[in-house]
Amino acid sequence: MANSGTSTAKLRAWWAHRQWLDGTRAGASPAEVLAAAGWARSVGGAAPYLGLFARAGLGRAEVDAAVAALEVHELPSARGCTYVLPAADFALGLAAGASVPEGEIASAAKHLDVTRDEVEKLCLAVTELLSEDGPMDPAAIRGAAGPAVRSLGEAGRKRGVSTTLPLALGLLQARGSIRRVPVNGRLDQQRYGYVRWDQPVRGSAAELAERYLSWAAPASVQHLRWFTGFTAATAKAALAPLDLVELPGTDLLLPVELADEFEDFTVPSEPSYALLAGIDGIHLLHRDLARLLDPADAQRPVPASRAGRSFGSESDPQTHVVVDRGRIVGCWEYDTEQREIVHQLFVPADAALRDAIARTEAFVRDELGDARGFSLDSPKSRAPKIAALRAAADA
Structure with a gap:
């Protein structure tokens, strides 16, 4: 196990190694990269493509094909933020972000006189409109749903919610009942349609903490809380069943099964450059x-x-x-x-x-x-x- 003299260079090189930035993973699939190196944050930019190219030499066509085949997908997950996830993590990712739409509905109920019953009825209407075959864009959904979608007026626009439709779409996505599909199959834009889906949502806080530490350890409780959005109490409970060690002289935690590997790890003598978002x-x-x-x-x-x-x-x-x-x-x-x-x-x-x-x-x-x-x-x-x-x- 590393002692308190663990160098910054070793920590950095280890993080890069665990996140597959050491130039040794050419040819891995998008799903393999995301499962091992961590979910890729997506905000309508090139970050997922750049990250997958740097780690495994993956071209855009290979990534887009994996998206089309649902081997990977962009989903609202940790803290309600969108990440590109491998299929094996769809259920966990959705569970990680499930509370965010609930909070948005509660806020709309408080400030915009939106009722839970109103949102649930709109959810039902949207689900009946969508199919599993072709995507339907928000404008088409709004037109087809008719009066089930209500304008929230100037007050709603000031709060960034002009109608009730985004509330319903967010809730349905978090439930795994619908999914958002990029209109041209690309991850570096933000024009979407929606299709019906039937994706289970399950996973505990401990499972999310374990997955996070597999990518990011050594990491502190504060690092975990940033990624997950956990409260201090939830983070403590999530970490309790995990077998972890603390790097002496630091607040950084490491799964015990990685301790010997970390101890034996040395900083590579040759550089390994990557251009990333x-x-x-x-x-x-x-x-x-x-x-x-x-x-x-x-x-x-x-x-x-x-x-x-x-x-x-x-x-x-x-x-x-x-x-x-x-x-x-x-x-x-x-x-x-x-x-x-x-x-x-x-x-x-x-x-x-x-x-x-x-x-x-x-x-x-x-x-x-x-x-x-x-x-x-x-x-x-x-x-x-x-x-x-x-x-x-x-x-």
């Missing part, structure tokens, strides 16, 4: 950005930001990132006009790093067309960051 699991599973930054890099200014903002002061990276054995060694964006990756590196570019950049650039250019960070990201909104990255690289 800022919301990739290497960061977002813990959401503790400083652990991935060397102190000098933490002081670097955030590209195109106001004075005083540095990489180390942020909760999340404001750009995509370049990592090497778990350490963030650069940042990047994709320039759609020049059809190239623009980057700022914190280390000298050796042949392996230049190759990683070139391979990712070709993947984005030829298969994705862009590398949006999230649904509202656009070449226009990204232009100041690209200009700042070019200036930093030329300095």
